[in-house]
Amino acid sequence: MSQKMSDSDSSLQKNALVAQTFAISGMTCSSCVNTIESKLNELPGVSASVNFASETVHVLGPSDLSPDEIIRQVKSAGYSATLLTDNSDPALHRKGAARALFFATLLAIPAVAISMVMSWHQPINDWLISLFEDYGIAQPPHADHLFVSWLVLAITTPLIVFVAWPIHRAAIRNIIHPTMDTLISLGSMSAYAWSIYATYTNEGDVYTEVAAGVLFFVILGRYLESRAKRNASSALSSLLALSAKEVSVVRAGVEVLIPISHLVIGDEFVVKPGGRIATDGIIISGQSSVDNSLITGESAPVEVSPGSRVIGSAMNNNGRIIVRATRIGSDTELARITAMVVTAQGSKAPIQKLADKIASIFVPVVTALSLATFGYWYFIADKSLSFSISTAITVLVIACPCALGLATPVALLVASGRGALRGIVIRNPQALEISQSIDVAVLDKTGTLTDGSMHIREVVIPVSAQKVLGSEFAGLLTEGKILSTALTLESQSDHPTAQAITAYALAHHATQLPVTEFTQTPGAGVAARVNVGPKSPVVLIGSPASIAHSCVEFDSQISEAISRAESNSQAVSVLAWDGVALAVFASGDQIKRDSATTIAALESRGITTWLLTGDNAESAASVAQQVGISTDRVLAQVLPEDKLAKVSSLQSAGHRVLMIGDGVNDAAALAAADLSIAMGTGTDVAISTADITVMRPALMGVIDALDLSKRTLSTIKGNLTWAFAYNVIGIPIAAVGFASPMYAAAAMAISSLFVVTHSLRIR
Numbered sequence: 001m002s003q004k005m006s007d008s009d010s011s012l013q014k015n016a017l018v019a020q021t022f023a024i025s026g027m028t029c030s031s032c033v034n035t036i037e038s039k040l041n042e043l044p045g046v047s048a049s050v051n052f053a054s055e056t057v058h059v060l061g062p063s064d065l066s067p068d069e070i071i072r073q074v075k076s077a078g079y080s081a082t083l084l085t086d087n088s089d090p091a092l093h094r095k096g097a098a099r100a101l102f103f104a105t106l107l108a109i110p111a112v113a114i115s116m117v118m119s120w121h122q123p124i125n126d127w128l129i130s131l132f133e134d135y136g137i138a139q140p141p142h143a144d145h146l147f148v149s150w151l152v153l154a155i156t157t158p159l160i161v162f163v164a165w166p167i168h169r170a171a172i173r174n175i176i177h178p179t180m181d182t183l184i185s186l187g188s189m190s191a192y193a194w195s196i197y198a199t200y201t202n203e204g205d206v207y208t209e210v211a212a213g214v215l216f217f218v219i220l221g222r223y224l225e226s227r228a229k230r231n232a233s234s235a236l237s238s239l240l241a242l243s244a245k246e247v248s249v250v251r252a253g254v255e256v257l258i259p260i261s262h263l264v265i266g267d268e269f270v271v272k273p274g275g276r277i278a279t280d281g282i283i284i285s286g287q288s289s290v291d292n293s294l295i296t297g298e299s300a301p302v303e304v305s306p307g308s309r310v311i312g313s314a315m316n317n318n319g320r321i322i323v324r325a326t327r328i329g330s331d332t333e334l335a336r337i338t339a340m341v342v343t344a345q346g347s348k349a350p351i352q353k354l355a356d357k358i359a360s361i362f363v364p365v366v367t368a369l370s371l372a373t374f375g376y377w378y379f380i381a382d383k384s385l386s387f388s389i390s391t392a393i394t395v396l397v398i399a400c401p402c403a404l405g406l407a408t409p410v411a412l413l414v415a416s417g418r419g420a421l422r423g424i425v426i427r428n429p430q431a432l433e434i435s436q437s438i439d440v441a442v443l444d445k446t447g448t449l450t451d452g453s454m455h456i457r458e459v460v461i462p463v464s465a466q467k468v469l470g471s472e473f474a475g476l477l478t479e480g481k482i483l484s485t486a487l488t489l490e491s492q493s494d495h496p497t498a499q500a501i502t503a504y505a506l507a508h509h510a511t512q513l514p515v516t517e518f519t520q521t522p523g524a525g526v527a528a529r530v531n532v533g534p535k536s537p538v539v540l541i542g543s544p545a546s547i548a549h550s551c552v553e554f555d556s557q558i559s560e561a562i563s564r565a566e567s568n569s570q571a572v573s574v575l576a577w578d579g580v581a582l583a584v585f586a587s588g589d590q591i592k593r594d595s596a597t598t599i600a601a602l603e604s605r606g607i608t609t610w611l612l613t614g615d616n617a618e619s620a621a622s623v624a625q626q627v628g629i630s631t632d633r634v635l636a637q638v639l640p641e642d643k644l645a646k647v648s649s650l651q652s653a654g655h656r657v658l659m660i661g662d663g664v665n666d667a668a669a670l671a672a673a674d675l676s677i678a679m680g681t682g683t684d685v686a687i688s689t690a691d692i693t694v695m696r697p698a699l700m701g702v703i704d705a706l707d708l709s710k711r712t713l714s715t716i717k718g719n720l721t722w723a724f725a726y727n728v729i730g731i732p733i734a735a736v737g738f739a740s741p742m743y744a745a746a747a748m749a750i751s752s753l754f755v756v757t758h759s760l761r762i763r
Contacts, residue, residue, distance in 0.1 A: 018060075018061065018062075018063045018065075019058065019059070019060050020058075020059045020061075020067060020070065020083065021056055021057070021058050021059070021083075021084045022056060022057050022059065022067070022070060022071070022074070022081040022082060022083055022084060023055060023056055023081065023082045023084055024036065024050065024055050024056060024057050024074065024079055024080070024081050025055065025079065025080045025081075025082075026078065026079035026080055026170060027050075027052060027055055027079065032050075032052070032079070032174070033050040033052050034177070035077050035078070035174065035177045036048070036050050036057060036074060036077050036079060037049070037050050037057075039073055039074070039076065039077040040057065040059060040070065040073055040074065042073070043061065043065065043069070043070075043073060044062075045061055045062045045065070046059060046060070046061040046062075046065065046070075047059070047060045047061070048060075051409045051412075051413075052409050056084065057074070057081065067083045070083075071083070078170070078173035078174055097219075097222060097223045098223060100163055100166075100219050100223070101219050101220060101223045103158075103159070103162075103163045104159060104163050104164075104215060104216050104219040104220070105216065105220075107155055107156065107158055107159040107163065107212065108156075108159055108212040108213060108215065108216035109216070110155055111152045111155045111156045111159070111208060111209055111212040112209045112212055112213050112216070114148060114151065114152055114155075115148075115152050115206075115208060115209035116209060120148075121148045124147070124148050124151065125147045125148055128147045128148075128151065129147060149195070149198075149199040149206050149208065150199060152206075152208045152209065152212075153192075153195060153196060153199060153208050155212075156192065156208050156211055156212045159211075159212055159215055159216075160188065160189070160192050160211060160215070163215070163219070164185075164188065164215045164219075167181045167184050167185055167188075167215070167218070168181075168185045168189070170185075171184070171185035171186070172185075178363040178364055178367060182363055182367065183363060183366060183367070183396045183397065183399060184214065184215070184218050184396075184397070186367070186370075186396050187211075187214055187393045187396040187397040187741065188211045188214045188215050189211075190389065190392070190393050190396070191207040191208070191210040191211035191214070191389075191390075191393050191741060192208065192211040194207055194386075194389050195207050195208040195211065198386065203385075205386045205390070207389075207390060207393070207741065210390070210393065210740070210741040213741070213746075214397050214741055214744075217746050217748065217749045218748070218749065220749060245259070245260055246258065246259055246260060247259075247260050247263050247269045247278035247279070248269055248270045248272075249263065249267050249268065249269045249270075250268045250269065250270060250322065255270055260278055260279070261329075263278065263279060263325055263328055264325070264328065265325050265326060265327070265328055266324065266325060267324070267325045268284065268322055268323065268324050268325075269281075269322070269323055269325065270320065270321075270322055271288075271316045271320070271321050271322075271323060272316070272320055273288070273316060273317065273318050273319060273320060274315075274316065274317075275315075275316050276313050276314065276315055276316070277290065277310050277311065277312055277313065277314050277315075277316060277323060278312060278323075278325075279312040279325050279327060279328050279332050280309070280310070280311055280312045280325070280326055280327040280328075280331075280332045280333055281309070281310055281312075281323035281324050281325045281326045281327075282307065282308070282309050282310070282323065282324050282326055282491070282502070282506075283304055283305060283306050283307065283308045283309075283310060283321050283322070283323055283324075284306055284322055284323070284324050284506065285306060285321065285322040286305075286306075286319055286320050286321035286322055287303075287304065287305045287306075287319050287321070288303075288304055288316055288317060288318055288319030288320070288321050289301040289302060289303050289304065289317045289318060289319070290302050290304055290310055290311075290314045290315060290316055290317060291314060291315040291317060292311055292314045292696075301317055304321070305507075306503070306506050306507055307499075307502060307503025307504070307505075307506040307507055308503065309326075309499060310323060311332075311333045311334070312327075312332045312333060312334050313332075313334045333680075362399070362404070366395065366396065366399040366731070367396070369395055369399075369731065369735070370392045370393075370395040370396045371392070373388075373391055373392045373395050373734075373735045374388045374389065374391070374392035377391055377392075377737070387737065390737075390740070390741060391734070391735065391737045393741045394734040394737075394739050394740060394741045394744045395731060395734045395735050397734075397741050397744040397748060398730045398731060398733075398734040398739065398744035398747055398748055399727060399730070399731055399734075399748075403719070403722065403723035403726060403751040403752050403754070403755045404720070404723040404724070404727075407716060407719035407720045407722075407723050407755055408716050408719070408720070410719075410755060410756050410759040411712055411715045411716045411719060411759040411762065412426075412429055412432075412712070412716075413759070414712075414759045414760055414762045415432075415708060415711075415712040415715075415762050418762060419705075419708050422704065422708075423680065423694060423695035423696035423701060424692065424693075424694055424695070424701060424704060424705045424708055425680075425692065425693040425695060426691070426692055426705075426708075426709070426712075427690065427691055427692065427693065428691040428692075430691070431675055431691035431692055431709060432709045432712050432713045432716070433713060434656065434674050434675045434691075435658075435675055435705075435706050435709040435710065435713075436709075436710065436713065437656045437674075438607055438656050438657070438658045438674065438675055438706075439606060439607055439608065439655050439656055440607065440608045440609075440610065440650050440655040440656070440657045440658065441602050441607050441608070441609050441610070441657075441658040441659075441660060442609075442610045442612055442643070442646065442647060442650070442657060442658070442659050442660070442669065442673070443609060443610065443611055443612070443629075443660045443661070444612060444613060444643075444660065444661035444662060444666050445611060445612075445613035445615060445619075445620060445623055446496055446497070446571065446589065446613065446615065446662075447495075447496045447589075447662035447679055448660055448661055448662050448679055448699065449591060449592065449595045449611070449623055449627055449699065450589040450590060450591050450592060450595075450623065451589050451590050451591070451592050451697060454496040454497050454499065454500035454571065454587040454588065454589045455500055455503075455587060455588065455589070456500050456501065456503075456504040456585055456586070456587050457565070457568075457570055457586050457587060457588050458561065458564075458565065458570075458584075458585075458586040459504065459583065459584070459585055459586070460557060460558065460561040460583065460584040460586075461479055461482055461582060461583045462555055462557035462558060464555055464556075464557060465554075465555035465557065465558055465580065465581060465582050466580075466582060468552065468555075468580045469577060469578065469580050469582075472535065473535060473537075473577070476532050476533055476534075476535060477582070479508075480508075480509065480510060481532050481533075482575065482582055482583050483504075483505040483508055483510040484505070484510040484511050484512070484513050484532070485513060485530045485532060485537075485539045485575065485577070486501050486505050486510070486541060486575050486583070486585070487501075487502055487505035487506065487510040487511070487512060488512055488513045488515050488528070488530050488539075489515070489518075489526045489527075489528055489530070489539060489541050490502045490505070490526070490541060491512065492518060492520070492526065493520065493526060496589065496662075497571050497573055497585075497587050498526075500585075500587040501541075501573060501585050501587070504585070513530050513531055513532060514530070514531040515528045515529065515530050515531070516528065516529045516531075516536075517529045517538075521542070521546070522640045522665040522667070524542050524543060524546035525540060525541050525542015525543060525546050525547065525573070526540075526541055526542065527539065527540045527541075537577040537578040538577070538578055538579075539575065539576070539577055540574075540575070540576045541573055541574065541575045541576070542573060542574065543572065543573070543574070543614070544562050544572055544574050545637075547574040547575075547576050547581060548574075550576070550579060551576050551579045551580060551581050552579055552580060552581075554574075554581050555581065558574065558581050558583075558584050561584040561586065562574070562584060564586070565584070565586035566616045566618060566619070567618065568586075568588070569588070569615075569616075569618055569619035569622045569623070570586045570587060570588040570619070571586070571587045571588065571589075571615060571619075572584060572585070572586055572587075573585040573587070591623060591626055591627060592697070592698065592699050593698075594698050594699050594700040595626075595627040595699050596626065596627045596628050597700060598699040598700050598702060598703060599627045599628045599629060600628055601700075601703045602702075602703070603628070605706075607658070608633070608655075609628075609629050609633065610629070610633045610634070610635070610646070610650075611623070611624045611629045611633065611634045611635070612635045612638050612642070612643050612646060612669075613635070613636055613637075613638065614636075614637060614638055614639065614665060615636060615637070616636060616637060617636040617637065619636070620634050620635075620636035621634060621636070639665070640665040640666070640667070640668050640669070641668070643659075643661075643665070643666065643668065643669040644668040644669050644672055646669075647659055647669045647672050647673050648672060651672075651674070656674045656675070657673045657674050657675070658673060658674070658675045658676070658677065659672075659673035659675075659676045659677070660676075660677045660678075660679070660702060661676075661678060661679070662678060662679040666678075667689045670689045670690050671689050675691055675692075676689065676690040676691050676692070677690055677691070677692045677693070677694060677702055677705060678690035678692075678693045678694070679693075679694055679697070679699075680693050680694055680695030680696065680697075692705045692709075708762075711762055712762055715758060715759055715761070715762055718758060719755045719758060719759065722751070722754060722755065722758070723751070723755065726747075726751045730744075730747060730751075
């Protein structure tokens with residue numbers, strides 16, 4: 001039996017999918033994206049998505065697929081790849097871009113200047129002829145009047161052969177799948193080769209300055225583009241820079257400085273005033289205020305005390321605190337945000353599919369069009385060989401798929417990075433398009449419409465209830481033990497009510513106890529067997545209705561406490577040992593100050609709002625009335641499956657539904673909704689399910705997220721419109737001979753820069 005289970009587990013592990021992100025070098029245009037994706041998708045079970053803007057590839061594949069195999073596959077396509085670790089910042093700029101620009105400027109500027117300034121030709125000719133005569137050196141053919149042409153060729157040769165070699169190399173290795181480098185290489189080499197022929201034979205115009213100018217503008221454009229992309233990624237770099245490197249832990253009462261990688265869950269560490277909190281945890285000693293602005297976008301400091309949860313990398317302002325680590329490494333809030341941002345930047349919006357299809361056939365079509373242009377002018381229109389070649393080169397140079405390839409990913413790069421710094425994390429780029437068609441918003445109550453910072457208002461632990469358990473629990477049924485069992489269970493949950501009970505128990509000196517058989521039921525509560533000494537009762541804590549199913553009849557004092565709390569619109573949790581209810585925790589929170597404003601803003605956009613909550617009807621109606629939700633659009637005491645059913649029902653009626661929630665019981669509805677937004681103060685399950693996460697507690701962040709989506713989508717559409725229009729207008733102008741190759745190179749560089757700088761305007 002155990003062998004069968006082992007084989008099954010092994011099979012499941014083998015079939016599990018894992019995501020990996022790699023930095024890619026060698027890409028120069030969107031055609032490269034298609035080449036790499038096609039090559040990686042040849043691997044069994046692999047789905048790859050290349051982001052041209054961040055020069056990364058996000059690979060989803062079997063768990064037994066090694067990174068080395070991915071890297072080998074990328075190399076076989078003519079590129080190189082490096083696996084990015086959790087805290088790696090993708091290389092968002094081309095290495096050596098500045099060096100290439102320096103040498104391109106050093107060689108191209110003199111070549112272009114000498115070629116273009118006609119008054120320099122004769123003096124330079126005379127000086128060079130006399131110099132050759134003085135040293136007895138044989139002169140090149142036609143040196144008497146073409147010495148300047150040979151000089152310009154000599155200056156341009158290092159630029160063509162050495163500085164531009166990466167472009168030619170990329171063109172050669174992608175000869176089967178042509179890219180933008182193919183166009184640049186063909187254009188510059190054609191102009192250079194023709195110039196040698198024209199200079200040697202003294203037939204036709206010389207276009208050496210065209211070859212130099214084309215390469216100069218291409219290299220300049222890529223350098224400026226890389227700088228702009230680096231600026232676009234600065235938000236992600238800022239997030240990565242927040243990670244602590246060392247932490248001061250308390251070991252046997254002594255503070256010891258250790259690397260952050262050595263920290264384990266349960267370690268207690270010291271955070272001094274002005275220091276950053278090393279990792280997520282719960283305060284066990286001290287009071288202070290913390291600044292979460294760089295993580296959640298919330299500018300106001302948050303007051304913290306024992307029992308308060310804190311986020312790793314937040315700034316501790318004014319008090320010394322001791323924190324118990326609850327999450328480390330890739331499980332922390334900061335790592336989770338960073339991972340979501342990187343994933344979003346490596347994903348594609350649906351609108352990009354059209355651009356990718358066009359880019360995949362763009363270069364071959366342009367190459368054929370260039371040849372057709374040459375054929376028309378030379379063979380049909382009977383133009384000179386020089387003019388025909390110049391026009392064909394112009395078509396090659398002006399046609400640039402870079403703007404097309406950058407249109408979507410750079411906008412997503414900027415939006416996801418800057419959104420993260422404002423507490424808005426876009427996990428799924430599809431949300432950008434869907435957000436514009438939403439007409440119904442379904443909201444949870446606790447932690448969504450309310451601040452989620454629950455506080456215990458009343459605790460009832462009647463002695464009369466304890467007598468039911470009998471003498472075997474004598475000496476164990478103390479308030480401290482009961483609170484310790486509550487702490488043991490609720491400290492495992494991120495729900496606001498659980499956090500309130502945890503904070504209350506810690507403030508009353510409760511301690512963690514050994515626990516086994518822990519289970520959690522969304523919408524109901526948690527259960528476990530807890531060792532309270534010589535006994536290990538089954539401890540339950542959850543809503544009164546769920547606990548009543550597993551308990552004997554409630555003690556009268558407990559029933560009265562439940563009724564009192566519900567009449568005051570408070571959340572009620574009942575704790576039971578071995579089927580006997582022993583304690584009632586009544587907790588309450590406040591409606592967020594901006595909840596009514598947010599509901600009004602949604603309604604003003606034509607979005608109908610619904611309130612779905614697991615709390616009692618009185619509490620739900622009271623909150624709905626205060627925030628402006630119509631009472632006929634309120635459902636109370638709903639289970640997770642009820643929320644899911646309501647979302648599905650609205651969708652079946654033809655509505656596009658936005659679900660906003662924060663708890664485990666919201667996860668199914670979040671997954672089913674057309675667009676889902678999770679509050680960052682909520683549970684991991686909700687956040688990992690949602691399309692967008694609002695990290696700051698203010699509900700108005702939902703409106704900011706919708707506005708950011710609208711601006712980003714508008715920017716993407718503007719970029720694509722420009723990219724299409726540029727090529728639709730530019731290629732015919734080049735084909736009819738109204739532009740020179742050098743002007744075409746400048747236009748090509750400007751088109752890419754326009755897309756990048758236009759994306760940088762997203763705020």
